[in-house]
Amino acid sequence: MQWNLLQCQSSKDVQANLSFIESQLKQLPREPDEPQLVVLPECSLLFGGHESEQLKYAGSQDDNPLADALSKLAKQYQVYLIAGTIPYKAEPPQNADTADNAKSKVYSRCYAFDDKGQTLGHYDKIHLFDVEVADGTRSYRESDTFAAGERITVIDTPFGKIGLAICYDLRFADLFRALRLQGADIIVLPSAFTKVTGQAHWQILLQARAIETQCYLLGANQWGAHNQGSRETYGHSMIVDPWGNVVAVKPEQTGWLQARIDMSEMKKIRQNMPVLGHNRFIEPKLTP
Template sequence: MQVSLLQCQSGRDVEENLKFIREQLDLLESSERPHLVVLPECCLLFGGHERQQLAYAGNDADSELKQTLAALAKQYGIYLVAGTIPILADEGRVFSRSYLFDDNGETLGHYDKLHLFDVDVDDGTKSYRESDTFCPGEAISVIDTPFGKVGMAICYDIRFADLFRAMRLQGAEIIVLPAAFTRVTGRVHWLPLLQARAIETQCFVLAAAQWGEHNQGRRETWGHSCVISPWGEVQAIQPEGCGWLSAEIDLATLEGIRRNIPVVAHNRFEPPKLKR
């Protein structure tokens, strides 16, 4: 099946970001069905203070951003991992939520980012505190689709192997990762982490990333959107620039890899459990 990842340089103008995504979808060529498309984290709003997300947050049932992205999936006949958008939560905060829509624009499932990026980085932003704006999610998400089981994660989640093992134990075959990795951390950690998670889970990992300078250079992201095979090979990568990265993946290859190296059966540790 064909998978396509869009690398973006999103800014603070939602309409401009949406216009770019529409233009790119117009350019996307595929006669194959199903076609899985993955957008990066914060694809519609990025680069300013996180609190700006609150102005665009809606409920699951009436979010305009959700409805717009679902309409794109239907219009272009694609299965769409719709990056992340803000969805209202408690305490004046929002969830960073990723939806998976089918090619009719119907919601197959969603995932709320579990691990929030509260770290210090030696870049123009210096201090990141996502928990000031976002609530952590409360569930692992592995979604049934006609082409296989899709596990969902977002950006900073890649550092937490237990989440990925839990998704594998729930049947994941493809893991999608919308991301906006910083340039400083991405330069050293991005590819090793993606390859490790693919090898450990024996899944395809599809990581769609933000790239370049945002907000007049105060935010800089690493790019390097990539498709990683369950053997840990970099099947396709786009280091810089905006646009599409497309590849063909064959889920039939999972069977041989998992049979020859049966890590799930060999693992002597208890399955991970999500803390409440």
């Protein structure tokens, strides 16, 4: 079984982003009949732009063209696809002051599709990136556009049980412990880590979360300058094993990062150091 992370340099042009992903799937190095896991970065189809663009492309239960396009690619190229993130219309919160305020929000949603294009599950990003960063953008306010998710997700696949997280979630260890407690063997992290924060913390945090959970961490990241240089991401898409070793990394440029993994090593690590059973703290619970 082969794991594939696609490092992208996505823009505001949805069709161009889709075309790039399909071109890479056409060229995916693979053995005949070998199951393929493909992970896309955060914002793989729509990166940047005004809130109105997120709303324009936001899907719903009855109309979800971006999800449909990604499902079609999973089926056409016969891959299990962790499909980065796309905007999805959020339900109006019960305590919203006005209907207009509620309508202005979308979820940052990650879909998982099987190799027939069927939806295995989805995850809405829980932790929103509202921070100050010493780069060209300086102030990030995801909560102006996005609503926070309300549940965690672990899905069954031929590769193992896969937990879903997104970018800024990486800084919150409780989420990753909760995913392990729900049976995760692999945790995937579609990301658009900034160059500044990525240089400081990306690899360290991936290794820490892998060691703590004794899971494989698959971080698929955006890379380079986006939308005429208005934002710069770090790249370094990476696979980290449950002992904290970096199995594979793609520092720069776009394209594939690949690995074949023997899951028996994870089982040995968990048997030899059963930290899940030794932990004396109560299980993490998601707050309202």
